Amino acid sequence: MTVLTCAEAVTQFFAYLDRGLAGESLEDVEAHLERCLSCCDKLAFARQLDTFVRSRLPEGAMPDGLEARVRQALARAATESS
């Protein structure tokens, strides 16, 4: 097990939130969080930032006639390849 400094721990926070850590890396970050309140706040902000950006992604309503245009493009592509 490695004792992480705050600078090392913060570089792992997004991977921690993405469930991208496992084994010793995960244990190291969790052990650091147990003893560092400041890093808990930073982790909370990383989570807040993710939620904030995710909630502002454009939904992009489908434009009228898109399916028809895709069908036409597929029909053209199938003709051209024959």
Add this chain to the structure above:
Amino acid sequence: MQNGSDAVPAPLGVELPLERDEVRRRFEALALPHLAHVHRLAVRLAGTAQDAEDLVQETYIKGLAAFPGLRNPERIRPWLSRILSRLVLDRHRMSPREVAVGALTELDRFSLYDLVWDEDPLPYSDNLHRDFLAQFPDDDVRSALLALPEAYRVPLVLLYTEDLSYHELAGTLGCPVGTIMSRLHRARKILERELWACAKRRGFLRSDDA
């Protein structure tokens, strides 16, 4: 019993287009129900509505060409997302907007949390960081996302939209898990930096030299 002597076998050149037509119909039946999802992903990855529609059409045309080789048709949605993501990366491979290596150390150290804490732009707030973020209009956040180089934007948008694991992202984008991990970290750091620059432009900060 008649053995079908009057049934003239169709020449090969007539049968093949019919098979292709059948492949296209099967592809459309499986892939078009996911059009709204593919379009939403395209909107998030592309800069304009027209770019998004072009990407969708290109994705479906490429998908049709590769469809006969698709082993698991039940997984067609992630398969279409993969085609779309790789199209975006390929389009920009010729003119990549990479962050200079020299700047990466500085980028890794960038902390919007610390800057907001030090600057304290909302002294009466009881939830400083949340309230700081809440000031940004949607368009600023979308501009900050579009400012990300594609190598960083594509995995981040896929993570947010498809909720993929790092291993799935690595498979989708054809790169090692370690690369995905560092790009997703840096993508957020670039976003933090863009939001801080935007806060300065919009006058959200109290001091001019923040």
